[in-house]
Amino acid sequence: MADVRQIEGEDIPSEDARFGIIASRFNDEIVGKLIDGCVRALKERGVAGRRITVVRVPGAYEIAFAARRMAMSGDYDALIALGAVIRGETPHFDYVAGECARGVSEVSADLDIPIAFGVLTTESDEQAEARAGGAMGNKGSEAALVAIEMINLARELAR
Ligand code: INI
Numbered sequence: 147m148a149d150v151r152q153i154e155g156e157d158i159p160s161e162d163a164r165f166g167i168i169a170s171r172f173n174d175e176i177v178g179k180l181i182d183g184c185v186r187a188l189k190e191r192g193v194a195g196r197r198i199t200v201v202r203v204p205g206a207y208e209i210a211f212a213a214r215r216m217a218m219s220g221d222y223d224a225l226i227a228l229g230a231v232i233r234g235e236t237p238h239f240d241y242v243a244g245e246c247a248r249g250v251s252e253v254s255a256d257l258d259i260p261i262a263f264g265v266l267t268t269e270s271d272e273q274a275e276a277r278a279g280g281a282m283g284n285k286g287s288e289a290a291l292v293a294i295e296m297i298n299l300a301r302e303l304a305r
Contacts, residue, residue: 155299159191163297165198165290166222168212170229172205176271179278180228180264180286187290206231206265207242210249217257223300224293225253228286229265230274243267260296264289 165188169181181200188198199222203212206229213225227250231243246265254261264285268274276282 153299153302155295155297155302157191157291157295158298159188159193159294160298160301161192163193163197163223163294164221165193165293166213166216166225167198167200168203168209168216168225168227169200170203170206170209170265173230173232173274176230176266176274176278177228180230180266180284180289182286183279183284184226184228184264184286184290187284187287188294191290191294193294205229205242206246209246209265210253213250213253213261214257217253217259217261222259223297224260224262226262226286226289226293227265228289230278231265231267232271232274233267233269234271239267260293260300262289262292262296 169177201212203209209227209229216222216225231239233239250261250263266274266277266285277285
């Protein structure tokens with residue numbers, strides 16, 4: 147590997163990077179923790195609050211629509227999708243979770259913008275809690291780091 151060219155996005159955000167978070171209200175207790183973890187992780191790495199926008203939507207199914215409008219605005223360098231789809235609560239879990247993921251990746255590809263996917267899809271409340279600041283970490287914070295890295299990578303690859 148020593149003789150190959152490797153390109154990786156840095157984990158330090160550039161001062162001008164702008165982040166848009168789309169977060170669903172369904173399972174708000176969980177999603178609130180994802181938002182807190184995400185915003186905290188961005189701020190800890192030096193991102194100013196004025197460079198972070200949080201848009202709320204009713205459920206995970208609506209995330210892609212808001213993400214598309216935000217991407218179309220040109221106001222963001224990366225988006226972060228946050229939500230919680232819990233199987234125990236819905237017979238249409240697979241539709242909501244599947245369409246959310248499909249919609250978000252379509253927006254990313256169609257509008258050429260990195261989108262970090264921090265939407266939990268779990269079997270139970272307990273599994274979701276564990277990933278929202280519990281034993282399995284905070285997927286909102288992890289998504290923030292992904293967004294930082296992907297903005298830097300996108301800039302590297304655009305050169
Ligand atoms: N939305 C979620 O974000 N998580 C869920 O677990 C969920 N369940 O259980 O149904 C859910 N449903 C709502 C859905 O996202 C839409 O808001 C709704 O279908 C209206 O379009």
